[in-house]
Amino acid sequence: MHPHPASGAAESAPSPAPRDTEAYPLEFTGSAGAYFRVWIVNLLLCCVTVGIYTPWARRRTAQYFYSHTLVAHSPLEFTGRLRSMVLGFVLVLLLLLARDIASITGQKLVVTLLLLAAAALVPWAWGSAMRFRFRATRWRGLRLQFAARWREVYRASWPLWMLVPLWWVLLLGLKWLAPEMPNAPEPNEKTTGVTPAGGAWLLLGLVLTLLCIIRIDYNCKNLLVCKARWGAEQGHWKLVYMDFVKVWLASVALFMLCVLGFWALSVVLTGQLFGVLAWLFGRADPRTDPLSLVLTMLIIYIVGALLALLLSAPARAYREARMFQLVWNHIGIGQVARFKCRLAIGRYVLLRIRNLLLVLLTLGFYRPYARVSEYRMRLESVTLYVNGGVEQVVGAMVRQQPGGLGDALADAVGLDLIG
Known part of the structure; x- marks a missing residue:
């Protein structure tokens, strides 16, 4: 002591x-x-x-x-x-x-x-x-x-209400910035996708969405600690919103590094991987063999889900551990x-x-x-x-x-x- x-x-x-x-x-x-x-x-x-x-x-x-x-x-x-x-x-x-x-x-x-x-x-x-x-x-x-009173709980939930109007404005902006795609383009006709301005607008929407999610996380934890009472005492902490933003940004950066690493590895293994897939499913015609199409789509879905789970695992674990350490300190x-x-x-x-x-x-x-x-x-x-x-x-x-x-x-x- x-x-x-x-x-x-x-x-x-x-x-x-x-x-x-x-x-x-x-x-x-x-x-x-x-x-x-x-x-x-x-x-x-x-x-x-x-x-x-x-x-x-x-x-x-x-x-x-x-x-x-x-x-x-x-x-x-x-x-x-x-x-x-x-x-x-x-x-x-x-x-x-x-x-x-x-x-x-x-x-x-x-x-x-x-x-x-x-x-x-x-x-x-x-x-x-x-x-x-x-x-x-x-x-x-x-x-x-x-x-916590109910009005305090609902006040802390304001970022949740911002997500709907945010994406409504985002979709309206994309409709204005992105060119319309033709319904049935000719075989040799070139089609354009989202313009650079549309891509920047979409990226802005994703960033604002992430900031809203971080704010919800911060508000909920802040309310849990500061509105916990026992006797004459109550909880307190010294964290600010930017502390949470830094942890989330580091987690996003780690996730991007994992994706880039997987992409670099897949470039090396592209020939072998796609060779196997082509041998298994490339000969089948979906119009005459619908079962192969269903099996192919199922395999693609399972492999995609597993890749998403594995590639995001380091970033999710880092965010959970860093946030745990930050809050409890x-x-x-x-x-x-x-x-x-x-x-x-x-x-x-x-x-x-x-x-x-x-x-x-x-x-x-x-x-x-x-x-x-x-x-x-x-x-x-x-x-x-x-x-x-x-x-x-x-x-x-x-x-x-x-x-x-x-x-x-x-x-x-x-x-x-x-x-």
């Missing part, structure tokens, strides 16, 4: 008494083998019940990870009521079913109204989910409160506690890539082992520092309000580490 001296005070003013700070590295006591048994049972029951078992599966998963997560040597508890989880699942299922029925029967107005209603309810659904997860997590019998709980994250970005990216390859090679059966290894690396990189010691702080929070600090620590860990 190391005392924290007062700083910035005048020499004549009395210095406040130093408070002891205790450090508690977070711990995970679970194992991949034990979680595999939970996962395989959940998977089989979801398959047998055609997905109806999903709420029970999610509850069992949360209970496993929470009960094996130690904060200051005490496990978290997931106390979410199953009835609430089932009702939420049924509500979402009914909305999707209504949309599909309206779409199949050609009721375009109903589909439009359902989509608009869903867009309007997204902030409410997110806020309700966060309130549920905060209430459902306990630590030493104490609870956290998510105190700037979270504090009033003057009571703070966090420090020492997650190794490079090691996490390599772990994610290795896990992805093993999941693909095992047709998904390595997924529980991958999830446990990634969760353990993230969790055990975080250290909690409590001013005055946990026992004293918990006692003070109990006197101020039943259910204070406990879930502040619990859900502060649970919301971003488990999922």
Whole structure:
């Protein structure tokens, strides 16, 4: 324990008494083998019940990870009521079913109204989910409160509303800047695509869309931390929007490097790759052999999806690790506690890539082992520092309000580490 001296005070003013700070590295006591048994049972029951078992599966998963997560040597508890989880699942299922029925029967107005209603309810659904997860997590019998008002939740969602008018203006601009394509061009007739001005306009739209997505991410995390309350304390952080922009831009740059690297490799292997494809499917005429056309399109779709997954994996892992490190290094709980994250970005990216390859090679059966290894690396990189010691702080929070600090620590860990 190391005392924290007062700083910035005048020499004549009395210095406040130093408070002891205790450090508690977070711990995970679970194992991949034990979680595999939970996962395989959940998977089989979801398959047998055609997905109806999903709420029970999610509850069992949360209970496993929470009960094996130690904060200051005490496990978290997931106390979410199953009835609430089932009702939420049924509500979402009914909305999707209504949309599909309206779409199949050609009721375009109903589909439009359902989509608009869903867009309007997204902030409410997110806020309700966060309130549920905060209430459902306990630590030493104490609870956290998510105190954001609904108007604050909707105010934080303003970038979501900007996406529709943004793309409406974008499409109008493309229609004006891009030349019209002829409906049936002659065989020797040259056709022009998007002009350079149209391409620049499209790029601007993509950049603005990305900035809106980043802003939504920043607003949601800011609201979660700053509107979390326990006793008389509330969360705080020191991040600004540009901190998130820098992480996302670095992730985009890494993704472009992966794409360029794959393109350079494909140039070398073009002859062999396309030779095999031509040998397999080039001789078949789609007009006389429709099965070969379907098979070709299916293979192209699967290969394209796998390439997108693999090429984006390093960038996605980097963004997740860097964002995790950035956020947890700037979270504090009033003057009571703070966090420090020492997650190794490079090691996490390599772990994610290795896990992805093993999941693909095992047709998904390595997924529980991958999830446990990634969760353990993230969790055990975080250290909690409590001013005055946990026992004293918990006692003070109990006197101020039943259910204070406990879930502040619990859900502060649970919301971003488990999922």
